[in-house]
Amino acid sequence: MTLELIEKKKKVVEYLIKKKVLITGELIKKLDDEFELEKKYHEFLDSQLNTTQEIQQNRQIQTPQIIIKELKTQLSSNTTVSVISNHEHISRKYTTQDFVGYFNARFKALEKILQNRQELQNLTSIARILQKKDKEKVSFIGIIYDKQKTKKENFVLTLEDQTGIIKTIVSKNSPSYEAVKDLVPDEIIGVVGSSGDEVVFASEIIIPEIPLTQELKKAPEEIYAAIVSDIHIGSTYFLEEEFQKFIKWINADLGTEEQKRIAQKTKYIFIVGDMVDGVGIYPKQDTELNIKDIFDQYKEFNKYARQIPSDKKIIICSGNHDACRLSEPQPSLASTYLSEITDMPNVTITTNPSYVNIHQTQDFPGFLFLLYHGYSYDFYGDSVESIRTSGRSISDRTELIMKYLLQKRHLAPTHSSTLYIPNSKKDPLVIDIVPDFFISGHIHKSCIGNHRGTIIVSGSCFQAKTSFQEKVGHEPEPCKIPIINLQTRKVTLMNFAKQ
Numbered sequence: 001m002t003l004e005l006i007e008k009k010k011k012v013v014e015y016l017i018k019k020k021v022l023i024t025g026e027l028i029k030k031l032d033d034e035f036e037l038e039k040k041y042h043e044f045l046d047s048q049l050n051t052t053q054e055i056q057q058n059r060q061i062q063t064p065q066i067i068i069k070e071l072k073t074q075l076s077s078n079t080t081v082s083v084i085s086n087h088e089h090i091s092r093k094y095t096t097q098d099f100v101g102y103f104n105a106r107f108k109a110l111e112k113i114l115q116n117r118q119e120l121q122n123l124t125s126i127a128r129i130l131q132k133k134d135k136e137k138v139s140f141i142g143i144i145y146d147k148q149k150t151k152k153e154n155f156v157l158t159l160e161d162q163t164g165i166i167k168t169i170v171s172k173n174s175p176s177y178e179a180v181k182d183l184v185p186d187e188i189i190g191v192v193g194s195s196g197d198e199v200v201f202a203s204e205i206i207i208p209e210i211p212l213t214q215e216l217k218k219a220p221e222e223i224y225a226a227i228v229s230d231i232h233i234g235s236t237y238f239l240e241e242e243f244q245k246f247i248k249w250i251n252a253d254l255g256t257e258e259q260k261r262i263a264q265k266t267k268y269i270f271i272v273g274d275m276v277d278g279v280g281i282y283p284k285q286d287t288e289l290n291i292k293d294i295f296d297q298y299k300e301f302n303k304y305a306r307q308i309p310s311d312k313k314i315i316i317c318s319g320n321h322d323a324c325r326l327s328e329p330q331p332s333l334a335s336t337y338l339s340e341i342t343d344m345p346n347v348t349i350t351t352n353p354s355y356v357n358i359h360q361t362q363d364f365p366g367f368l369f370l371l372y373h374g375y376s377y378d379f380y381g382d383s384v385e386s387i388r389t390s391g392r393s394i395s396d397r398t399e400l401i402m403k404y405l406l407q408k409r410h411l412a413p414t415h416s417s418t419l420y421i422p423n424s425k426k427d428p429l430v431i432d433i434v435p436d437f438f439i440s441g442h443i444h445k446s447c448i449g450n451h452r453g454t455i456i457v458s459g460s461c462f463q464a465k466t467s468f469q470e471k472v473g474h475e476p477e478p479c480k481i482p483i484i485n486l487q488t489r490k491v492t493l494m495n496f497a498k499q
Contacts, residue, residue: 032345079223079267080366081313081348084355087329087428094422101424103143103186104162106410109430110188111141113208113409120190120206127163132195139192140200142166144185155180157202159191168193168200176205181385182404187413208409210434214453217436219486220364225268226250227482229373229441229459232321233304234297235277236290237464242479245496246462247307259494262483268358269312272441272459273319273373275301281321282468294323295337302340310346318352319373319441327419328375328412329353329428353411355433359486367486370435372411374442374458377401379417395475399449402438402456406431437484444469444476448491457482457491 009031114120120139129138142159149155155170157180168191170180183189183205190206228246232238248254252263276297277289291297308314316338318330323337330352335342338349350356353372360366381387381397390400405411411429412418420429434454441459449456460480469476479497484490 078361079311079313080358080360081268081315082357082360082366083348083350084357084368084433085428086332086354087351087423088331089421089423098422098424102420102422102427105423105425106427106430107141107143107162107188109427109432110208110409113432114141114188114190114206117190117206119192119204125163126159126161126166129166129195129200130164130198133197134195136195137193138195138200139190141188141190142168143188144183147180147183147185157183159189166198166200168202170202170205174202176202178386179205179207182387184380184383184414184417186415187408187410207407209407210409210431210452210454212452214434214436216453216489217365217367218489219359219367222265222485222487223268223359224262224266225270225358225484225486226266227270227272227439227446227457227459227484229272230274230319230321230444230461230463231271231301232274232277232461232463233300234279234289234291234294235463235466236288237466238277238290239462239464239478239497242496242498243304243462246479246481247304249494249496250308250312266483267312269308269314270369270371270439270459271314271316272371272439273317273352274321274441274461275316275319276321276323277463278321278323288466298323298337299340302338305341305347306344308346310344313346313348313358314341314344315348315350315356315358315369315371317350317354317371317373320375326375327421329421330373353428355435367436368433369437369439370431370433372438372440374398374440376405376412376418377440377442379412379414380404383414383417393475394473395443395445395477396447398440398443398445398458399447399456402440402447402458403449403451406438406451406454406456444474444478446477446480446482446493448482448493455484455489455491457484 012031115123123139123141126140126142129140142161144157145160145165146158147155153172157168157170159166159168170176191200191202192204193200193202231243245254249259249263250266252260279294286292291300305314318324318333320326322333324330324333332349332351341347342349350371353370356369356371357366358369377398380401381394384404387397387400387404390397409431411431437455437457439457443458444461446460447458459482461476461478463478465476480493480495482491483494
């Protein structure tokens with residue numbers, strides 16, 4: 001909020017107090033909306049008309065059309081955050097049927113996406129294909145139960161839908177052969193081919209993929225978003241001095257004049273999980289903690305968050321080191337841990353994953369961000385052939401993994417790739433809406449990419465290389481913050497590491 005708006009807010013509050021209006025936290029938060037503030041401010045001005053001739057003259061000059069135009073201008077530069085999808089649920093005892101319902105819900109969601117593919121015309125069920133005796137062209141949608149490679153190097157996929165199960169053969173001469181190498185268990189695909197004796201000979205494999213028609217939205221003015229992840233406060237490896245440099249920069253107290261200017265125009269800060277190192281996350285973690293109490297770790301995080309200027313919107317989602325269950329979707333962090341910031345009007349706390357729309361105005365639809373910490377990434381970095389054999393280290397595979405999951409339209413298609421809560425009504429890990437930006441963290445090394453118009457960004461970290469990371473071959477690159485120019489969609493890295 002600018003100094004001008006802060007002054008207006010002060011006058012409005014003084015005016016409301018004089019009117020004996022109860023000033024609540026909810027009312028103060030409402031006044032952070034510039035449109036609401038302007039309405040109240042003009043109400044305040046109107047109250048002065050009988051006592052101040054000068055204000056009367058100014059108001060006569062300013063016609064209603066001009067006032068409306070000014071309000072629209074203010075709205076066009078307003079910072080807004082709307083949570084499009086959160087995934088809270090009530091804990092209960094789960095049964096086998098919940099898992100069946102969960103996979104059925106996933107199947108229906110991805111089936112709906114695949115049905116729009118032109119290649120999958122005249123879809124039929126597996127049960128009907130099994131009844132066919134003659135060789136006919138068929139197309140169907142199925143979930144991968146198994147994938148095997150024969151001695152002749154053909155692939156045999158075992159696919160099932162809600163009506164049956166069938167073997168599907170993909171020849172090594174098929175144009176889809178390379179794509180089949182990257183298929184993983186439990187993902188849902190479309191198949192075009194010809195029927196045989198209780199088998200399908202596939203000519204084409206169709207994955208859900210995101211369409212090429214994605215609109216490349218750009219903000220009407222120069223404004224920025226910063227992507228922060230994996231701070232790991234409480235760890236002996238936490239890079240406190242470097243993180244303090246980030247806090248100074250976001251306050252425009254550090255950097256070149258251009259960097260300070262960008263800091264002032266950075267209005268959105270996404271913190272994509274692992275704010276703290278947690279307690280009991282891995283064996284003997286206590287030997288690598290300098291803050292051993294989880295509440296004290298979050299108290300330290302809250303201290304830093306409160307130093308971020310109030311004109312910056314802070315959006316926070318959980319990570320696997322945070323104080324909530326590991327199973328995804330992870331719930332929003334409880335106010336027990338973030339009590340010092342949950343009532344701040346510029347703070348939004350979401351689940352992991354979640355969809356968030358930012359910077360929406362009357363004339364601009366805003367940007368849709370998909371937030372996901374990235375717990376499943378290690379599995380796909382090791383299990384998908386093209387990613388595993390890409391020649392990149394595990395720490396440099398994040399961009400490939402994120403593209404892969406966008407193609408599959410799911411954040412963890414394989415059953416064992418992450419822990420999850422079996423929601424029989426909706427699979428929260430399905431990427432049912434194509435985002436403008438897909439952002440994450442977890443790997444401790446930033447990456448920037450683009451897949452069919454969706455900008456891919458992974459945050460870095462503020463933690464030095466740990467003994468666990470050394471053991472699994474991770475090579476973190478701390479203290480690099482991706483900064484997104486929402487007007488140009490260009491992403492740059494700011495380095496807060498010691499030079």
